Amino acid sequence: MKVQPRGTDGSLLASLPWTTGALVISLVPHVPYLPIWITTAFIACAVWRYVIEKRRRMLPSRWIRGGLALVCFLGVFGTYSSISGVGPGSALLAIMAALKLLETRRRRDQFVLLFISIFLVMSSLLREQYLWSLPYLIGGILIILTAWLRMSAGESETAKQSFSTSGRLLLYAAPMAIAMWVFFPRLASPFWAVPIDTSRGTSGLSDSMSPGDISSLSMSDALAFRVQFDAEIPESRDLYWRGLVMTRFNGRTWTGSEPRVGTPIEDQIEFRGEAVSYEVTLEPTRQQWIFALDMPREVSLARVFMGQQQQLVNVTPIEQRIAYRVVSHTDYIVQADLQAVYRDWYTSIPDDGNQRATELAWQMRADAGSDTAYINAVLAKFHEEEYFYTLQPPALGSNPVDRFLFDTRQGFCEHYASAFAFMMRSAGIPSRVVLGYQGGEVNPMGGHLIVRQSDAHAWTEVWLERYGWYRVDPTAAVAPERIEYGVQAATLDGIGQTWGFTAAPQFLQDLTMTWDALNAKWNEWILGYGPDTQNSFMEWLGMDNPNWRKMLLTLVGSVIAIILIISGVMMLRYRPPAKDGASILYNKFIRKTGLQRRVGETEQEFALRAMTDSKLAHRIVTSVTIAYLDARYGIADDDALTKLRTAVAAIP
Amino acid sequence: MQRGNTLETLPSSVDAQRSAVERAKKSLARIILGKDEQITLALSCLLAQGHLLIEDLPGLGKTMLAQSLARTLGLSFRRIQFTSDLLPADIIGVSIFRQDSGEFEFQPGPVFSQLILADEVNRATPKAQSALLEAMEEYQVSVDGDTRSLPEPFFVVATQNPGDQIGTFPLPESQLDRFLMRVAMGYPDEVSERELIAGEDRRLMLDDIEAVTGPEILIELQKSARKQRVSDPLIDYVQALVRHTRESADIEIGLSPRGAQALIAAARARSFIENHSGVYPDDIQAVFTSVAGHRLKPAGSTRFRSPSELCQHVLDSVAIP
Numbered sequence: 019m020k021v022q023p024r025g026t027d028g029s030l031l032a033s034l035p036w037t038t039g040a041l042v043i044s045l046v047p048h049v050p051y052l053p054i055w056i057t058t059a060f061i062a063c064a065v066w067r068y069v070i071e072k073r074r075r076m077l078p079s080r081w082i083r084g085g086l087a088l089v090c091f092l093g094v095f096g097t098y099s100s101i102s103g104v105g106p107g108s109a110l111l112a113i114m115a116a117l118k119l120l121e122t123r124r125r126r127d128q129f130v131l132l133f134i135s136i137f138l139v140m141s142s143l144l145r146e147q148y149l150w151s152l153p154y155l156i157g158g159i160l161i162i163l164t165a166w167l168r169m170s171a172g173e174s175e176t177a178k179q180s181f182s183t184s185g186r187l188l189l190y191a192a193p194m195a196i197a198m199w200v201f202f203p204r205l206a207s208p209f210w211a212v213p214i215d216t217s218r219g220t221s222g223l224s225d226s227m228s229p230g231d232i233s234s235l236s237m238s239d240a241l242a243f244r245v246q247f248d249a250e251i252p253e254s255r256d257l258y259w260r261g262l263v264m265t266r267f268n269g270r271t272w273t274g275s276e277p278r279v280g281t282p283i284e285d286q287i288e289f290r291g292e293a294v295s296y297e298v299t300l301e302p303t304r305q306q307w308i309f310a311l312d313m314p315r316e317v318s319l320a321r322v323f324m325g326q327q328q329q330l331v332n333v334t335p336i337e338q339r340i341a342y343r344v345v346s347h348t349d350y351i352v353q354a355d356l357q358a359v360y361r362d363w364y365t366s367i368p369d370d371g372n373q374r375a376t377e378l379a380w381q382m383r384a385d386a387g388s389d390t391a392y393i394n395a396v397l398a399k400f401h402e403e404e405y406f407y408t409l410q411p412p413a414l415g416s417n418p419v420d421r422f423l424f425d426t427r428q429g430f431c432e433h434y435a436s437a438f439a440f441m442m443r444s445a446g447i448p449s450r451v452v453l454g455y456q457g458g459e460v461n462p463m464g465g466h467l468i469v470r471q472s473d474a475h476a477w478t479e480v481w482l483e484r485y486g487w488y489r490v491d492p493t494a495a496v497a498p499e500r501i502e503y504g505v506q507a508a509t510l511d512g513i514g515q516t517w518g519f520t521a522a523p524q525f526l527q528d529l530t531m532t533w534d535a536l537n538a539k540w541n542e543w544i545l546g547y548g549p550d551t552q553n554s555f556m557e558w559l560g561m562d563n564p565n566w567r568k569m570l571l572t573l574v575g576s577v578i579a580i581i582l583i584i585s586g587v588m589m590l591r592y593r594p595p596a597k598d599g600a601s602i603l604y605n606k607f608i609r610k611t612g613l614q615r616r617v618g619e620t621e622q623e624f625a626l627r628a629m630t631d632s633k634l635a636h637r638i639v640t641s642v643t644i645a646y647l648d649a650r651y652g653i654a655d656d657d658a659l660t661k662l663r664t665a666v667a668a669i670p
Numbered sequence: 671m672q673r674g675n676t677l678e679t680l681p682s683s684v685d686a687q688r689s690a691v692e693r694a695k696k697s698l699a700r701i702i703l704g705k706d707e708q709i710t711l712a713l714s715c716l717l718a719q720g721h722l723l724i725e726d727l728p729g730l731g732k733t734m735l736a737q738s739l740a741r742t743l744g745l746s747f748r749r750i751q752f753t754s755d756l757l758p759a760d761i762i763g764v765s766i767f768r769q770d771s772g773e774f775e776f777q778p779g780p781v782f783s784q785l786i787l788a789d790e791v792n793r794a795t796p797k798a799q800s801a802l803l804e805a806m807e808e809y810q811v812s813v814d815g816d817t818r819s820l821p822e823p824f825f826v827v828a829t830q831n832p833g834d835q836i837g838t839f840p841l842p843e844s845q846l847d848r849f850l851m852r853v854a855m856g857y858p859d860e861v862s863e864r865e866l867i868a869g870e871d872r873r874l875m876l877d878d879i880e881a882v883t884g885p886e887i888l889i890e891l892q893k894s895a896r897k898q899r900v901s902d903p904l905i906d907y908v909q910a911l912v913r914h915t916r917e918s919a920d921i922e923i924g925l926s927p928r929g930a931q932a933l934i935a936a937a938r939a940r941s942f943i944e945n946h947s948g949v950y951p952d953d954i955q956a957v958f959t960s961v962a963g964h965r966l967k968p969a970g971s972t973r974f975r976s977p978s979e980l981c982q983h984v985l986d987s988v989a990i991p
Contacts, residue, residue, distance in 0.1 A: 598903070601903075616986075617986060617988070618985045618986045618989065619990070620950070620955055621952065621990075622950075622952045647947065648947045650901065651904055651946075652901075652946070
């Protein structure tokens with residue numbers, strides 16, 4: 019093998035910043051996901067390489083490079099314990115691109131780096147496909163293309179010219195990209211799918227609930243789902259988005275039974291009142307819960323079943339954004355009959371612990387006389403006594419219910435729901451805790467409802483004769499505004515103020531709403547462009563019975579048409595070089611001589627002929643010819659052109 | 671060798687470079703009478719860092735041109751007379767065993783000079799020819815496993831007699847390509863010929879030539895020549911010419927991209943010598959025949975008798991944009 023020279027001569031000084039810049043830009047979307055050492059090593063390699071070039075040093079030897087490559091490979095493997103998948107794949111790509119810089123000696127190596135940066139830019143789509151990904155993609159490719167053009171640019175070409183050339187290239191490519199996107203047949207069962215990064219996937223809901231363990235709840239603005247109602251949006255107090263149900267309490271923690279597909283539960287629900295139908299676009303949760311308004315009657319998803327506690331469960335975790343239609347009734351009766359075995363189950367509490375709360379429950383139940391009166395009494399206790407709604411409650415330790423009810427008296431929905439359900443069970447009333455979302459924000463631009471992670475909520479259901487499972491939200495007794503106006507209002511009005519929360523200015527809210535509406539459309543039309551949408555779009559375009567054959571034919575046809583149109587435009591816009599300013603003036607001079615310029619006759623030869631055969635003065639012929647040669651082949655600046663114009667104007 | 675004392679310092683200014691070029695031209699024109707075009711071409715060839723092949727009948731001043739070039743430019747000069755029994759070692763040099771020191775010592779051959787006149791290059795065997803041609807290409811020679819660099823600048827001016835057919839080994843096309851230019855001398859005009867016959871003996875005049883440049887100055891001039899501006903319309907013109915040579919029915923093998931590069935390089939040097947503000951179409955035309963003539967392969971059916979006629983026809987068929 020031929021050993022490559024390792025010396026540098028500074029010839030890459032001009033182009034290295036472009037290549038490195040392109041690489042850095044392609045790395046940006048990956049940085050939040052990459053381990054910090056990869057970003058650091060990347061920057062270090064870039065700086066190292068630049069210093070080598072600047073000081074005309076030697077590139078690191080093959081042994082050093084090989085050693086570094088091995089170390090980095092092992093580092094990636096150690097970080098991810100794998101080398102396949104989006105995370106380790108992009109980490110490996112990024113770090114190897116940085117190492118490639120260390121053996122970049124020629125233009126050809128830089129082209130390889132630019133290829134890699136294009137790949138990195140595109141692989142950011144494997145992580146996220148937000149609306150802002152589009153401007154990033156376009157900008158990134160634009161800059162990489164510019165860097166590419168800079169590699170082969172002549173001395174006279176400015177960076178601005180290269181930039182506009184790459185912009186033009188993208189513009190020419192855009193119609194073809196759009197045609198391919200629209201017409202390329204989408205298959206119901208694709209041959210391949212984007213692997214989801216396993217490090218991702220967050221939800222506002224966890225499978226268990228331990229009030230008191232968490233001493234503060236973050237107000238995550240992340241989107242949970244969007245809802246588009248067919249008719250009017252129901253009242254905020256009816257917007258209980260049912261998620262999962264907790265039935266077991268061990269004194270500290272509420273847990274649900276495993277979601278189980280059992281006997282049809284729908285029979286036990288009696289739907290009343292008017293139906294509400296709507297479409298939910300759910301962000302990936304990596305959980306199986308499907309959210310719907312209490313109480314769902316129909317869901318458009320095929321692989322969704324209703325669990326024992328009326329929760330909707332998908333067969334597999336939600337890995338990708340999905341949209342589904344639901345019909346719900348906000349007025350309903352569930353399980354008017356409850357078997358004794360279930361009553362026992364729903365009233366079971368641990369024998370020891372939380373003694374004060376148990377005793378209080380017995381006493382209050384005895385005082386109240388009936389179950390309903392008892393429920394009202396407990397709610398009234400929350401409402402009238404000094405209980406506070408806060409997102410930063412103190413920790414509770416063991417016997418959390420006791421401590422919360424009698425000592426701290428501060429908490430958010432989980433605390434109240436847990437304490438309330440415990441009080442119910444102590445008094446022998448079947449009860450359970452429901453986790454889901456409550457409320458949501460109406461987007462006036464899109465007319466849809468935005469439900470965020472900060473809208474996550476916990477409430478309780480108690481079982482009463484004839485009423486079945488009846489929803490009781492103890493948080494509403496403490497902070498009614500939480501239910502009427504949302505979390506933000508509840509925290510602002512009270513303790514929140516001391517923490518310095520202030521409402522965002524109006525224009526900022528408008529901006530957020532517009533952005534959200536745009537994102538909703540983006541999800542609906544761009545990311546949600548699947549087999550169904552494509553088929554209906556094709557029909558709308560006038561295609562009978564769309565199938566993949568017809569779409570492919572249309573695709574090929576439209577690509578050919580686009581190429582023809584673009585080349586036609588380019589041909590029409592092409593101006594032969596003879597049309598430049600200098601040659602127009604020179605042609606004027608030729609006409610004035612009354613002679614024809616012969617094919618292949620140089621300016622000097624023509625000048626000699628003009629001196630003998632035309633009436634023009636020798637002086638004029640000479641001055642025009644010299645000025646023309648200078649303006650066309652010499653410095654060719656405006657100055658030279660002005661001189662030529664003056665010389666031609668002097669022709670009588 | 672360098673007897674001139676006027677240009678001890680490098681001509682950094684444009685004016686100094688100009689005057690060096692002008693004096694070289696004048697000095698050459700005093701010896702080679704009536705051959706201004708060939709002189710300019712030969713100078714262009716050297717300023718473009720190319721090797722020169724002079725091809726014509728005996729007695730037309732080929733050797734004279736080469737010798738006066740070397741003298742004028744102040745370069746170390748060696749002449750190699752190519753004969754059929756010439757060996758590569760006669761060109762490159764040999765290692766001789768010294769009995770007193772017990773070691774081999776390299777005796778550099780004539781190729782280790784700045785300007786080589788390879789006289790009647792087609793008389794030697796291909797083996798000897800290729801020894802020279804390799805030196806021209808690589809600017810170094812390998813002897814006994816050692817690589818030795820040739821002096822800088824390094825030029826080869828070869829002469830060739832097209833009339834001789836018996837006992838010659840014509841250079842193949844691929845090797846002709848190593849010469850930037852092939853120039854024909856041609857008969858002198860009547861006035862010049864009269865002066866040649868009646869005037870002073872040119873051979874004696876050679877000794878009186880003063881060197882107007884030296885190797886360093888020549889390298890500076892080459893750098894300046896390379897900077898001559900080449901505009902877009904001119905590249906269009908060169909491309910049109912090259913395309914024509916490839917598409918013409920009279921030409922079997924047209925100009926290669928390397929040929930086009932050679933054309934631009936030679937025209938740049940010529941434009942520098944003529945003190946043009948950039949490379950003009952006129953510069954292209956002036957060097958076209960000598961640069962393209964030996965690179966084109968005429969078609970068998972062509973009606974043109976010589977490469978120069980063919981080249982002139984190409985120039986007359988392509989419009990200057």
